[in-house]
Amino acid sequence: MAMYQSTSSGADVSVTVGPRTSNGDGYAQLSRSNSVNTIVELFERVQLTADLSAVEQLLLEHTASRSLLIASASAHTIRSGGKRLRAALALLAARLGQYSLPNVIHAAAAVELIQAASLVHDDLVDQAARRRGRITVHARWDNDVALMVGDYFFALAAAEMGRSPDSRIIGYYAHAVQTIVEGELSPVTVVEPTELALEQYYYKTGAKTASLFEAACKSGMAAGGGSEQQIAALGRYGFDLGVAFQIIDDVLDFTGDEQTLGKPAGNDLRQGTITLPLILALSRTKSPTLRMFLEHAQPSDAQVETVISEVLASGGVDAAIAEARRFISQAVAQLAEFPPSVAHRGLVELAMFVLDRKA
Secondary structure, three states, X not given: OOOOOOOOOOOOXXXXXXXXXXXOOOOOOOOHHHOOOOHHHHHHHOOOHHHHHHHHHHHHHHOOOOOHHHHHHHHHHHHOOOOOHHHHHHHHHHHOOOOOHHHHHHHHHHXXXXXXXXXXXXXXXXXXXXXXXXXXXXXXXXXXXXXXXXXXXHHHHHHHHHHOOOOHHHHHHHHHHHHHHHHHOOOOOOOOOHHHHHHHHHHHHHHHHHHHHHHHHHHHHHHXXXXXXXXXXXXHHHHHHXXXXXXXXXXXXXXXXXXXXXXXXXXXXXXXXOOHHHHHHHHHOOOHHHHHHOOOOOOOHHHHHHHHHHHHHHOHHHHXXXXXXXXXXXXXXXXXXXXXXXXXXXXXXXXXXXXXXXX
């Protein structure tokens, strides 16, 4: 199986993220010492709150179906919220060019509808009762409603793409949806040999998660009138950011808690999902406990706790965080061709937030 790669051309670059001197408009590249604590604070700092509220209002208006059942389930999903990270990426990318909210709002809404649709369908496939502490659509209503709501969101997303001023945006998102499906159907099936396990992991991560980050960034830059070179650079930024986002999500399954995550720690382990911390832990230790654990279809809580402890002790989590940091460095490097601005700072801060987030 080939590793999934960003569709944006260009070689990967590795740099060190660090401060630089400010210029005349008071801009300075982010360092860890002035990183934000919450995503809300970040959005306020880069003056994105009002535009994200407009995106939220558009989502609520356009999901108000004539069918009371679909309208109710849609509102339940949209009001469940989330960070609106992907919409923020589209808006910030557009701000690197010639910004106009009417030109980019539909691309921002489309990516959130695609994300919502994929999560509703994911929960249905996994038969997950809750997501981030909130009851899922199929659990509150039934499987048929969840299937229809997911389909409805995909249709709404297509409509939003059609309202965007640049027809290339349709292609960016269509490719992302195709890739997400392929990634969903490409699980990591081995932990050894390490090279094969990593190939499978990065293929799935690139396809299922990073591809939509990439599409959001490319769509925003296109809506802002960016050149092909600028669109490609933002695509690479989004892709690498998305890989890092998923790695940290997998790390949190070992380091987080139910109150913070909205799900119990070790949830991936309970479901038999092989993630990067486990792969890297096994590459560093010959622990029979970790190998035996993979043979248990329904591990006990005690077994899960033991594996979490061993993965932490072996350095698997630290190694995974180092990988996430590498991808964040690559992402930020793609912004080098853009002049300093509030939007530029926002994209750098967003990258650092992804690296440091706790939920």
